[in-house]
Amino acid sequence: MGAEIVIEGLSKSFGPQTIWRDVGFTLPPGEVSALLGPSGTGKSVFLKSMIGLLKPENGRCLVNGVDICTCSESELYEIRKLFGVLFQDGALFGSMDLFDNVAFPLREHTRKTEAEIRRIVLERMEMVGLSGAEDKLPGEISGGMRKRAGLARALVLDPQVILCDEPDSGLDPVRTAFLSQLLIDINAHLDATILIVTHNINLARTVPDNLGMLFRRELVLFGPREVLLTSEDPVVAQFLSGDKTGPIGMSEEKDQASLDREREGLASGRIAAEDRVVGVPPQLPATAGLPERQAVQRRKNRVMGMIDQLPTAARTSVLRSLNDQPAAARDR
Numbered sequence: 424m425g426a427e428i429v430i431e432g433l434s435k436s437f438g439p440q441t442i443w444r445d446v447g448f449t450l451p452p453g454e455v456s457a458l459l460g461p462s463g464t465g466k467s468v469f470l471k472s473m474i475g476l477l478k479p480e481n482g483r484c485l486v487n488g489v490d491i492c493t494c495s496e497s498e499l500y501e502i503r504k505l506f507g508v509l510f511q512d513g514a515l516f517g518s519m520d521l522f523d524n525v526a527f528p529l530r531e532h533t534r535k536t537e538a539e540i541r542r543i544v545l546e547r548m549e550m551v552g553l554s555g556a557e558d559k560l561p562g563e564i565s566g567g568m569r570k571r572a573g574l575a576r577a578l579v580l581d582p583q584v585i586l587c588d589e590p591d592s593g594l595d596p597v598r599t600a601f602l603s604q605l606l607i608d609i610n611a612h613l614d615a616t617i618l619i620v621t622h623n624i625n626l627a628r629t630v631p632d633n634l635g636m637l638f639r640r641e642l643v644l645f646g647p648r649e650v651l652l653t654s655e656d657p658v659v660a661q662f663l664s665g666d667k668t669g670p671i672g673m674s675e676e677k678d679q680a681s682l683d684r685e686r687e688g689l690a691s692g693r694i695a696a697e698d699r700v701v702g703v704p705p706q707l708p709a710t711a712g713l714p715e716r717q718a719v720q721r722r723k724n725r726v727m728g729m730i731d732q733l734p735t736a737a738r739t740s741v742l743r744s745l746n747d748q749p750a751a752a753r754d755r
């Protein structure tokens with residue numbers, strides 16, 4: 424099963440600019456979580472802090488109990504082997520073919536023979552649908568293929584934690600849908616803890632078990648998907664509906680005067696309220712034929728353990744989704 428990651432009171436600044444402060448939440452082991460937030464709210468900075476590439480000033484990030492903010496360089500080196508990271512652009516080496524790109528972490532971090540490396544690389548490339556493209560250079564393939572090659576590379580060390588920085592960026596909606604399915608299927612195969620950073624609403628609504636959101640230098644929410652998807656918090660509701668009306672503006676936040684003007688315009692009917700997409704759509708299941716995600720049962724037990732503390736709308740939605748499951752899955 425994937426590693427548990429506990430974030431406590433994490434704060435990060437660059438000089439006088441606070442990126443976020445006092446962020447705290449736990450990534451449940453083996454579950455898929457997503458962190459949302461408007462552009463520039465520090466989501467990428469957050470991922471980099473989680474693998475020790477950036478050092479937060481305060482707080483802890485415990486990976487299987489080891490604080491990566493304060494551990495030694497050698498501990499950090501070991502901990503990083505637990506992570507597979509998909510960077511925004513795939514971060515492939517342009518002069519290496521896909522096989523060598525995907526093999527790179529194995530050659531760098533293990534003493535496996537070339538025969539073993541070949542077996543693992545081909546297996547991971549098949550998992551992401553890139554069989555036959557081993558000899559291609561990154562410059563010769565599409566953006567979607569580059570993402571999938573980056574994902575294959577992130578998977579070769581059997582990571583306990585997979586971090587994906589905007590896996591959908593630059594992809595069309597169909598490719599994004601395939602990638603969403605791939606992330607769920609990878610979770611079914613590996614039972615790894617997955618954190619996806621995204622502003623893709625569709626992906627956020629259908630892929631993760633848990634959702635969180637960063638805004639105004641703080642964590643607005645983090646919890647089971649039903650909590651954020653039924654939230655009436657104006658920031659969350661605006662973000663999920665892609666609405667222009669609300670606290671989020673073109674630069675991260677609107678000033679009070681614009682908000683007052685908008686409120687007055689809505690009240691007088693001068694500004695029409697935009698249609699909001701509401702509700703909790705079903706979560707993507709793993710592709711038929713794959714083992715069921717072990718996270719499903721664990722999450723069910725975990726969420727039922729906290730059901731009384733959930734807001735009413737989230738509680739109703741959780742109970743409804745459990746009732747909608749086939750009896751076999753429900754009673755397991």
Ligand SMILES: Nc1ncnc2c1ncn2[C@@H]1O[C@H](COP(=O)(O)OP(=O)(O)OP(=O)(O)O)[C@@H](O)[C@H]1O
Nearest residue numbers: 437442460461462463464465466467468469589622
């Ligand atoms: N190394 C750095 N030095 C100084 N400032 C930085 C550094 N890295 C990021 N920032 C600043 O931190 C802020 C958050 O950036 P980040 O890339 O994490 O945002 P994001 O939420 O991932 O945005 P997007 O969704 O547009 O990718 C930005 O204002 C950025 O300029």
